[in-house]
Amino acid sequence: MQFEHRHAAHCESGTVSALLRHHDIEVSEAMAFGLASALAFAYLPFIKVAGLPLISYRMPPKAILKGVQAQLGVRLRCETFRDAARGMARLDELLGRGQPVGLQTSVYWLPYFPPDMRFHFNAHNLVVYEKQGDDYLISDPVFETPVRSAAADLQKARFARGLLAPHGLLYYPERIAPPRDLRRAVLGAIRRTTRIMLHAPLPFIGVRGIRLLARRIGKLAQSRDPDHAALFIGHHVRMQEEIGTGGGGFRFIYASFLQEAGERLGNAALPELAAEMTAVGDHWREFALAAARMCRGRTAMDFARLENLLLEAAAREEIFFRALAACKA
Amino acid sequence: MHIDEVPQEGNATLGGQRKAMYAVGADGRYTIVQSRGWEAEEAVTTQAVEAFQRLAHEALRRAREGLSSPLEYHMYRGRMDLALLAQTTGLWRWRIRRHFRPAVFARLKTVLLMRYAEALGISVDQLRAVP
Numbered sequence: 513m514q515f516e517h518r519h520a521a522h523c524e525s526g527t528v529s530a531l532l533r534h535h536d537i538e539v540s541e542a543m544a545f546g547l548a549s550a551l552a553f554a555y556l557p558f559i560k561v562a563g564l565p566l567i568s569y570r571m572p573p574k575a576i577l578k579g580v581q582a583q584l585g586v587r588l589r590c591e592t593f594r595d596a597a598r599g600m601a602r603l604d605e606l607l608g609r610g611q612p613v614g615l616q617t618s619v620y621w622l623p624y625f626p627p628d629m630r631f632h633f634n635a636h637n638l639v640v641y642e643k644q645g646d647d648y649l650i651s652d653p654v655f656e657t658p659v660r661s662a663a664a665d666l667q668k669a670r671f672a673r674g675l676l677a678p679h680g681l682l683y684y685p686e687r688i689a690p691p692r693d694l695r696r697a698v699l700g701a702i703r704r705t706t707r708i709m710l711h712a713p714l715p716f717i718g719v720r721g722i723r724l725l726a727r728r729i730g731k732l733a734q735s736r737d738p739d740h741a742a743l744f745i746g747h748h749v750r751m752q753e754e755i756g757t758g759g760g761g762f763r764f765i766y767a768s769f770l771q772e773a774g775e776r777l778g779n780a781a782l783p784e785l786a787a788e789m790t791a792v793g794d795h796w797r798e799f800a801l802a803a804a805r806m807c808r809g810r811t812a813m814d815f816a817r818l819e820n821l822l823l824e825a826a827a828r829e830e831i832f833f834r835a836l837a838a839c840k841a
Numbered sequence: 842m843h844i845d846e847v848p849q850e851g852n853a854t855l856g857g858q859r860k861a862m863y864a865v866g867a868d869g870r871y872t873i874v875q876s877r878g879w880e881a882e883e884a885v886t887t888q889a890v891e892a893f894q895r896l897a898h899e900a901l902r903r904a905r906e907g908l909s910s911p912l913e914y915h916m917y918r919g920r921m922d923l924a925l926l927a928q929t930t931g932l933w934r935w936r937i938r939r940h941f942r943p944a945v946f947a948r949l950k951t952v953l954l955m956r957y958a959e960a961l962g963i964s965v966d967q968l969r970a971v972p
Contacts, residue, residue: 519861519875520861520873521861521862542863562922562925563922620920626856626857627856628854628890629855631920632920632921656858668962673929674925675925675928677928746885749885750885750889753881753882754886758862758863759863759876760842764862764863767863768871771870786871790842793842794842797881800881801880804882805880805881805884808887808888810884
């Protein structure tokens with residue numbers, strides 16, 4: 513089967529964009545990300561990933577699948593399976609019909625990932641477009657070129673258990689409706705994002721979540737376990753910078769969305785806001801570099817400085833999202 | 842981030858892969874640029890890999906001294922912790938912790954060993970031994 517592979521920064525938006533492109537709907541990765549209101553911030557100390565709190569710069573997995581359906585009028589058919597063999601048979605059946613299929617997988621079991629990146633992260637998305645013998649040909653959006661995986665490995669990756677277990681989730685576009693009014697979709701998506709960042713009723717979401725995490729990191733100075741404190745900081749930077757964030761915790765992808773939306777709607781304010789968002793993303797990168805150097809002992813650990821950098825990030829995000837909320841597209 | 846600011850530092854943890862990043866070109870427009878990796882990312886990924894390696898190393902030492910079963914070593918080698926192994930196998934944590942005791946582990950039935958082996962992606966023979 514012919515499938516156009518395109519390198520993307522984030523797996524879920526890249527996968528959705530690629531599947532829609534295959535059905536002649538041109539939606540860039542950044543547009544898919546922005547229209548689905550995927551940008552966010554969350555610090556959830558009560559959910560642990562390898563013993564460390566969940567920190568996320570975006571909405572939870574599957575938010576883009578859902579958001580794109582709501583805003584673009586496409587219908588994605590999603591199926592999960594109790595039985596792994598049936599899940600694999602269904603994949604083969606769809607491929608046999610010439611239907612490329614999106615999958616949710618665990619990074620750890622995918623053989624083509626570099627060993628140092630294979631962690632038990634269960635919400636990695638990719639497209640399978642062909643089966644050759646016992647191998648599946650895969651368009652994994654965060655890789656430069658198409659890759660392949662043996663059936664046994666792919667099955668393990670699809671049916672991994674634990675937090676965000678995929679349960680063999682597969683999806684493909686089912687019904688393509690005529691595109692909705694782009695202006696309304698963009699405005700609605702922006703409003704949802706600003707609401708989450710500024711007005712979430714929970715203290716660990718949005719700008720308030722950044723401040724909460726800042727204070728938590730400031731308090732690490734009193735920690736009696738410096739190794740754990742360093743792991744905490746390193747974990748935070750990983751959530752912000754590692755594969756699939758496009759750097760700056762998705763802030764640059766979102767800026768790209770604002771720019772593209774502004775151009776397509778002939779709106780001059782959105783590209784200006786995109787430039788602001790870029791500056792915020794650059795600040796996040798400054799934090800990441802300072803934090804990473806500290807937790808490897810290249811510079812002295814300075815929790816107060818990290819706290820201040822985070823508080824500044826929160827202040828900048830607050831100014832930015834208030835301006836975005838006031839923008840009339 | 843400008844195109845010329847996209848890090849190209851050859852991050853070892855990427856294994857030669859490049860990753861896509863959004864950056865602003867000279868005309869002010871966003872494009873996707875391939876990055877060879879960044880010092881900050883390499884530092885924190887290495888830190889996370891080493892944390893598991895250290896745990897596996899300590900478990901290996903304990904297993905060789907007869908203080909722990911091979912299961913604990915294989916769990917950390919597979920980059921899992923007790924919580925994740927419990928979720929993956931569907932066993933209670935206290936039960937798994939009990940199986941870290943060499944005497945208990947030695948008496949485990951094959952069915953249970955197979956459950957662990959399956960969760961960790963290794964064979965039962967591998968599970969029973971330590972290097």
